[in-house]
Amino acid sequence: MNRTTQSLIAAVAALAAVTGFAAANVPDGSADDGAKAAARLPVERTSLLCPVPSSSDLAETSYTAFTPESKGSEEAGKAELLPATRALTEAAVKGDEQDKKKAVKPFLTPKKPGEPVAAEESGAESPALIGTADGRLAPGWTVQQTTTYAAGSGRGVQGANCAAPDTDFWFPGASTAKDRSDYVHLTNPDDSAAVVDIELYGPDGPIKSEVGESIQVQPNGSVPVLLSTLIPKEHTNLTLHVTARSGRVAAAVQASDDKLGGDWLPPSADPAGRVVLPGIPKDATSVRLVAFAPGTDDADLKVQLASPNGSISPAGHATLHVKSGMTTAVDLGDVTKGEAGSLVLTPTEDAVPVVAGLRVVRGKGSDQETAFIPGTSAVGTRATVADNRSKGSTLSLVAPGKTAKVRVTASQGTEGGRPATKTYTVKGGTTLGIKPPVPAGLKGAYALTVEPLSGAEVYGSRMLEIPEDGVPGFTVQTLPDDRGMVSVPKSEQDLTVLQK
Numbered sequence: 001m002n003r004t005t006q007s008l009i010a011a012v013a014a015l016a017a018v019t020g021f022a023a024a025n026v027p028d029g030s031a032d033d034g035a036k037a038a039a040r041l042p043v044e045r046t047s048l049l050c051p052v053p054s055s056s057d058l059a060e061t062s063y064t065a066f067t068p069e070s071k072g073s074e075e076a077g078k079a080e081l082l083p084a085t086r087a088l089t090e091a092a093v094k095g096d097e098q099d100k101k102k103a104v105k106p107f108l109t110p111k112k113p114g115e116p117v118a119a120e121e122s123g124a125e126s127p128a129l130i131g132t133a134d135g136r137l138a139p140g141w142t143v144q145q146t147t148t149y150a151a152g153s154g155r156g157v158q159g160a161n162c163a164a165p166d167t168d169f170w171f172p173g174a175s176t177a178k179d180r181s182d183y184v185h186l187t188n189p190d191d192s193a194a195v196v197d198i199e200l201y202g203p204d205g206p207i208k209s210e211v212g213e214s215i216q217v218q219p220n221g222s223v224p225v226l227l228s229t230l231i232p233k234e235h236t237n238l239t240l241h242v243t244a245r246s247g248r249v250a251a252a253v254q255a256s257d258d259k260l261g262g263d264w265l266p267p268s269a270d271p272a273g274r275v276v277l278p279g280i281p282k283d284a285t286s287v288r289l290v291a292f293a294p295g296t297d298d299a300d301l302k303v304q305l306a307s308p309n310g311s312i313s314p315a316g317h318a319t320l321h322v323k324s325g326m327t328t329a330v331d332l333g334d335v336t337k338g339e340a341g342s343l344v345l346t347p348t349e350d351a352v353p354v355v356a357g358l359r360v361v362r363g364k365g366s367d368q369e370t371a372f373i374p375g376t377s378a379v380g381t382r383a384t385v386a387d388n389r390s391k392g393s394t395l396s397l398v399a400p401g402k403t404a405k406v407r408v409t410a411s412q413g414t415e416g417g418r419p420a421t422k423t424y425t426v427k428g429g430t431t432l433g434i435k436p437p438v439p440a441g442l443k444g445a446y447a448l449t450v451e452p453l454s455g456a457e458v459y460g461s462r463m464l465e466i467p468e469d470g471v472p473g474f475t476v477q478t479l480p481d482d483r484g485m486v487s488v489p490k491s492e493q494d495l496t497v498l499q500k
Helices: 003-019 086-094 097-103
Strands: 035-042 045-050 059-066 077-083 117-122 129-135 142-149 156-161 168-174 180-187 194-202 205-207 215-217 222-226 238-246 250-257 261-265 275-280 284-292 299-307 310-312 319-322 328-333 341-347 355-364 367-374 383-388 393-399 404-410 416-418 420-426 430-434 440-443 446-452 459-465 474-478 485-491
Touching: 045 142, 059 077, 059 383, 142 383, 156 261, 156 367, 156 459, 168 180, 168 250, 168 261, 168 284, 168 355, 168 367, 180 194, 180 215, 180 238, 215 222, 250 367, 261 474, 275 284, 275 355, 275 367, 275 393, 275 430, 275 474, 284 299, 284 319, 299 430, 319 328, 341 393, 367 474, 383 459, 393 404, 393 420, 393 446, 420 430
Parallel strands: 156 474, 261 367, 275 459
Antiparallel strands: 035 485, 045 129, 059 117, 059 142, 077 129, 142 156, 168 238, 180 222, 180 250, 194 205, 194 215, 194 238, 250 261, 275 341, 284 328, 284 355, 299 310, 299 319, 299 341, 355 367, 383 446, 393 430, 393 459, 404 420, 404 446, 416 440, 459 474
């Protein structure tokens, strides 16, 4: 390997540490390569995007931001959430000093790791938000957006983790049914326009839609797209694929139902042979599984419910055949039977990448509410979820393989309180549903951080309940790795000079 190649590797590694979006991997080689075992370092910059929470005057939205404490991060740091509107961006550049001050005023500004901060908005005035955090506030930075609706379509609780920008998203579980209004929100954090394509797949395969191609998302702007305007026919179960052909966006689907409430439908984890969907509530009255195989091969999956006492096959649904390019949906009913559980999909033979999601309904009659659980990645090194209240939070942890031990830390509150920590053991093949620790003397909202203490894989989610007038309002957020650490190759050579 020549010095030019080595210098490029060093540059890639430095870029990975700054952005936090990727880990640098060096090909295997001899000791002469100068590349040694990768070091794990805190990211130095993180971006998060929050979609427009609501167009209803009856909506109440809260935002909670938190960065867990990390070893080795810089002393200095800054984090802020700014309105994602083109008009404000232009005012900040062209306007007078007073306009600039108004335009760039942050919506939320965390001060230091370990201390959550919160803000609230009423009605339909809150825009999409673009957030950045650097220095010691970057590793594991998390922002939760929670909206409550007193009435109307989608009434209940709608929660979303503000997400990092990317170029590819899968949403199994979208719908254009008569009672559903599904909007995909596209938010562009950059100073140049993004061009996005939207593809829809039904039970019979791809659904042609020319209006879903080349959607322009202006710099620092946000665009909502109603899915029912893209295709002429109603479909109860769809898989939505969002790709950015230029630029980056964050994508999230807001699904509102006239009868069943609604919530944000988050993107599924990348297509994989095994899919874990953690945290089905114990009192779920209806659970629907939606799966999709994006490749050229059909997928045959073993379906198991990881209950508190072990893994079982749901009655009548021990296996699932997913045809390539076609959305498959199956109703599992009240599959948990009064005990919290998680769904684990594994290949029966050859592994074929799939994406999957769950629609979960709680309540009965006119008092029903909906949430969505996407297939998610493992907790990894650490995962955090913000906006927990003194009551109403339930943590679900599942270990699909070996028994795992995890540490759960409750931060101080946004208005006071002392952190609390507790350790739990999750038996292999089971789901552990717990009421998480609460900070002593809690005032306001707080964050929960989950850290595996053993090598076994753990997946998790948090359910937040906010019931009102008999409606069991709730939302579920999964707990993937917070990407607060990246791998950076070590080197024993001076790579600052290029070979001539």
